[in-house]
Amino acid sequence: MIAFIARRIGIVIVSLLGASIAVFTVLNLLPGSPAQVILGQQATPQAIKQLTAQLGLNKPVWRQYVDWIGGLSHGSFGLSYISHQPIGSQISQALTVTGPVILFAMAVGIVIALPLGLFGALRNGKLTGTLAGVISQIGIAIPVVVGGLLLVIVFAVETHVFPSSGFPGWSQPFQALRSLVLPSVTLGVVEGAVLSRYVRASVLDQLRSDYLRTARAKGLKTRQALWRHGLRNAMIPLVTVVGLELASLVVGAIVVENVFELPGIGSLLLNAVNNRDLLTVQDIAMLVAATVLVLNLLVDVSYRLLDPRLRNTA
Amino acid sequence: MSQSPAEDTHRSGSGSQLGKAPAGEAGVPGVSGTRGVSGVAEASGVRDAAEFADGVGLVVESDGSEGRAEVRRSRWRLWLRNPSLVIGGTIVAIVVVVALLSLVWTPYAPNAVNPAIRLAGPSASHLLGTDEYGRDVLSRLMASAQVTLYVGVISVLIAVGVGVPAGLLAAQRSGFVSQLVLRIADIVYGFPALLAAIVLAAAIGASKTTVTLAVGIAYIPVFVRVTRSNALVVLSSEYVLAARAYGRRPLAILRRHVVPNIATTMIAQMSLLFSLAVLAEAALDYLGLGTTAPTASWGTMLQDGQNYLGNDVLLTIWPSLAVFICVLGFSLLGEGISETRDARSRR
Numbered sequence: 001m002i003a004f005i006a007r008r009i010g011i012v013i014v015s016l017l018g019a020s021i022a023v024f025t026v027l028n029l030l031p032g033s034p035a036q037v038i039l040g041q042q043a044t045p046q047a048i049k050q051l052t053a054q055l056g057l058n059k060p061v062w063r064q065y066v067d068w069i070g071g072l073s074h075g076s077f078g079l080s081y082i083s084h085q086p087i088g089s090q091i092s093q094a095l096t097v098t099g100p101v102i103l104f105a106m107a108v109g110i111v112i113a114l115p116l117g118l119f120g121a122l123r124n125g126k127l128t129g130t131l132a133g134v135i136s137q138i139g140i141a142i143p144v145v146v147g148g149l150l151l152v153i154v155f156a157v158e159t160h161v162f163p164s165s166g167f168p169g170w171s172q173p174f175q176a177l178r179s180l181v182l183p184s185v186t187l188g189v190v191e192g193a194v195l196s197r198y199v200r201a202s203v204l205d206q207l208r209s210d211y212l213r214t215a216r217a218k219g220l221k222t223r224q225a226l227w228r229h230g231l232r233n234a235m236i237p238l239v240t241v242v243g244l245e246l247a248s249l250v251v252g253a254i255v256v257e258n259v260f261e262l263p264g265i266g267s268l269l270l271n272a273v274n275n276r277d278l279l280t281v282q283d284i285a286m287l288v289a290a291t292v293l294v295l296n297l298l299v300d301v302s303y304r305l306l307d308p309r310l311r312n313t314a
Numbered sequence: 315m316s317q318s319p320a321e322d323t324h325r326s327g328s329g330s331q332l333g334k335a336p337a338g339e340a341g342v343p344g345v346s347g348t349r350g351v352s353g354v355a356e357a358s359g360v361r362d363a364a365e366f367a368d369g370v371g372l373v374v375e376s377d378g379s380e381g382r383a384e385v386r387r388s389r390w391r392l393w394l395r396n397p398s399l400v401i402g403g404t405i406v407a408i409v410v411v412v413a414l415l416s417l418v419w420t421p422y423a424p425n426a427v428n429p430a431i432r433l434a435g436p437s438a439s440h441l442l443g444t445d446e447y448g449r450d451v452l453s454r455l456m457a458s459a460q461v462t463l464y465v466g467v468i469s470v471l472i473a474v475g476v477g478v479p480a481g482l483l484a485a486q487r488s489g490f491v492s493q494l495v496l497r498i499a500d501i502v503y504g505f506p507a508l509l510a511a512i513v514l515a516a517a518i519g520a521s522k523t524t525v526t527l528a529v530g531i532a533y534i535p536v537f538v539r540v541t542r543s544n545a546l547v548v549l550s551s552e553y554v555l556a557a558r559a560y561g562r563r564p565l566a567i568l569r570r571h572v573v574p575n576i577a578t579t580m581i582a583q584m585s586l587l588f589s590l591a592v593l594a595e596a597a598l599d600y601l602g603l604g605t606t607a608p609t610a611s612w613g614t615m616l617q618d619g620q621n622y623l624g625n626d627v628l629l630t631i632w633p634s635l636a637v638f639i640c641v642l643g644f645s646l647l648g649e650g651i652s653e654t655r656d657a658r659s660r661r
Contacts, residue, residue, distance in 0.1 A: 018501040026517045141642035143593050145600045146634040251506040255597050273516040281516045
């Protein structure tokens with residue numbers, strides 16, 4: 001088990017290095033110097049040279065890369081090219097918005113997915129079961145943008161129940177929570193549709209298994225057998241899926257923040273792209289990639305902890 | 315009756331099919347192992363004896379041309395009985411027809427501005443109304459289908475063109491090469507399409523090409539994994555062992571046995587990916603990282619529409635519906651293909 005974890009961590013580190021090289025290369029292949037972009041067309045060559053030196057961009061490329069990675073590994077994200085503020089504190093500020101959105105969304109998703117998936121599995125082959133399948137198929141086909149805008153139309157434009165955009169800050173906890181409701185529900189509904197298909201497939205799998213047939217043969221009703229024996233087994237693959245889907249929620253949050261104008265990671269990233277604030281783009285891209293990789297690692301490890309049958313395999 | 319044995323006979327005539335059909339049937343476990351729309355549990359499940367007999371029955375039946383025609387007919391019946399396939403196929407056909415039609419005809423020029431009738435609701439002359447510049451919404455919706463299909467087709471081709479050969483390589487070679495391919499795929503996989511597109515847009519600017527490249531590259535790992543896992547099953551079958559013993563070269567085995575056996579699964583996967591590409595494209599255009607104004611696309615129409623939610627909700631509803639229906643069509647089609655392929659999902 002320890003050897004397994006050590007090997008997986010090794011893989012994560014190598015993957016992170018690969019990703020960092022890819023991000024750095026793509027962003028530094030860009031024609032034209034960042035200093036030129038920041039100062040605009042009117043800037044004198046003198047000023048551009050000065051700013052380039054100030055940003056550390058006159059150093060050799062490998063040196064810039066090493067400095068960047070060295071900084072990141074110490075938790076130092078550097079200063080924004082544009083605002084000259086520490087990127088690290090901007091990111092942690094943004095995370096206080098993005099983090100809750102993702103967690104609420106996953107909670108909404110699970111609350112939707114468990115009953116819908118269970119129902120679909122127990123009624124498999126019957127009309128109601130097919131209906132559950134159709135509902136989840138429709139949920140999956142709703143793009144986050146579309147779902148968000150529809151919720152805005154219904155709950156903000158037409159009825160004013162929730163604000164359509166903006167975030168007042170956590171100093172007003174109630175207002176803040178209220179403005180996170182629509183974004184979280186938007187992400188959560190789509191997530192619930194995706195997850196419900198996994199729940200259904202996983203429960204169906206158990207329903208068809210030999211041990212459940214035995215349980216039914218000795219007199220348990222399908223529901224009882226599933227409740228006592230099947231659900232625990234059915235939940236194992238779902239841990240994987242929830243972990244992987246958390247990663248996709250991180251990405252979904254980028255879109256949803258834009259729809260609802262929330263000051264989260266997504267807005268920070270998009271503003272940085274529009275302002276050519278390349279270091280911020282680099283940092284956030286690495287942060288998201290690292291989150292995805294670490295989530296995958298945790299999923300792999302938890303998978304083994306939950307399923308004793310896998311514990312001793314390499 | 316399962317499609318796989320029928321298909322195998324259809325392709326290879328009489329001879330080895332009796333040995334091949336059951337192996338191919340057990341062989342390709344749906345599209346498990348991919349993220350998103352496909353199911354987890356397709357990997358297991360017991361095949362009905364009746365279905366199996368049915369499959370073998372088809373194989374026996376298909377000796378000679380009469381049987382072959384019968385196979386073809388029964389395959390059509392199988393397809394037409396699958397609602398996902400029929401509905402999905404119809405929607406996709408409509409989207410393609412609309413895109414092609416918009417190349418030669420739209421009610422108005424999609425970019426023709428007419429301030430006199432800006433934000434006019436639906437009317438006889440403008441069926442879906444006009445937007446904030448007085449452009450005809452229906453014409454813009456139609457023209458957007460081109461963008462969607464373009465991005466979808468090219469990005470899926472990128473993903474398949476790189477992913478399938480890499481997956482086959484990883485399946486064929488064990489050890490270092492396989493590990494290397496999988497690790498690289500993992501690194502790319504850690505990079506979601508949207509993030510890749512944002513980084514690319516920061517480097518080379520927002521455009522249709524940015525979106526296409528980003529989506530295509532981001533989905534390469536999916537194809538690497540699905541191809542590899544499906545190919546591994548085929549490669550471990552007894553008829554491949556026989557072919558090896560017979561002296562067939564690895565490339566010939568891939569071409570004659572592996573590729574035909576995984577082709578349907580791959581096509582289903584392509585359709586599912588297409589739906590994800592449509593989603594990604596709409597999101598990226600909406601974020602301003604893809605198609606740039608004034609070119610019409612559903613994503614940019616959503617972005618424009620959001621500014622006029624207070625004036626005209628319909629401006630947002632139309633492109634929303636278009637994206638939704640298109641995504642639904644492609645994912646149903648993919649679902650349908652893999653259902654008819656995979657006997658286990660029919661009960």
